[in-house]
Structure formats: structure tokens, C-alpha cells
Amino acid sequence: MHHSIEPRPHRLLGDQSWHEHAACRPTDHHDVDLDLFFPEPDEMDRIHQAKSLCAQCPVRRTCLDAALENNDREGIRGGMTEEERERLHSKLEHRHDYERVNATLAGRDVHLTHSERRAVVRAAYQADVPSERLAWLLKITEEHADKLYRRTRRELRNRTVATTRHGASTVDQDDLGAAA
Helix, strand or coil: CCCCCCCCCCCECCCCHHHHHCCCCCCCCCCCCHHHHCCCCCCHHHHHHHHHHHHCCCCHHHHHHHHHHCCCCCCCECCECHHHHHHHHHHHHHCCCHHHHHHHHCCCCECCCHHHHHHHHHHHHHCCCCHHHHHHHHCCCHHHHHHHHHHHHHHHHHHHHHHHHCCCCCCCHHHHCCCC
């Protein structure tokens, strides 16, 4: 039996519709005490109960992403306690998820870190995407897109020069970490 793998959907900017699918969402048929997700650090039974509910949640990754992107440091989010998320909060600006980069290049309006935005610019530049399209993808002005392309062209040229000086004649796409 052949199963196709659906790409993981990314939360669009300002999109809160994922809340509708959360396992912690109280309904008429599913009573959930939301205080369960705000336990004291020593309330291990409550922490385990909350994490157990999170483990069944179809939007757990989206919940975690939203907590990190919104700098939400309170309670259990995405199956992780405040303490467990702390190291992720500190590393968020360096997150580099090529699924997000590719989703942006495909026209989706997803949250990007600085590193992911640079990867979008680099991939778009290498694919000869017009600056008007890059401006639309990143929600910036065309002038800013032109500036980003100039910087990328300069970075790639400087990298090629540096690489050539060390014995290699070219820089291939894999070295650049292009997303597309």
C-alpha cells in the first residue's frame, strides 16, 4: 500500500485556526481543565496529565511553534514545560527549517527566523526569482528586495573568491545550503 506524505502545514501569520483542532480545547463532549496546563514545577501528576493530552494532539508542533514565536513562556505548550522550552526560546532566532523556507518560496505566509529569511533570499536569487516576487513573498518593498539581492550577490561573489583562493574553482549549490 502506497501512502503519500503530506507536507507539514505551517501556521500562517496571524492564523489562530489551529486552536480549533487542539486536544486541550474544551467542547460540550470533551471537558478539559485548562488550569492543568499551568502546574507548579513540583506538580508532576498534573504535568504528566497535560503532556499525555499533548501527546494525542494533532496540532502539537504548531502549538509549540506558536509558543516560541510569540515568546510565550508560561505553562505547558506543545507538550513541553516552561523549563523544557527555555533552550528552544534561546535558539529560536537560529532556527533553520527548510520546510518553512520552501513554504515561503511557494507563496505561503509563514513565520520565518532571520536565518530562514536569508535562505529564502538566497534561494530566490539563485532561481532568478524577480525582485517583485521576492518583495511579495517577504512582505517588503521592492527596493528592499533589490538591496537583499545585491547583498546576496556580493556574499556569493565573496564566497566564490574565498573558495577559489583555497583551491576549489566553484561553489556548488549544496555548499550554499539552497532551499529549492
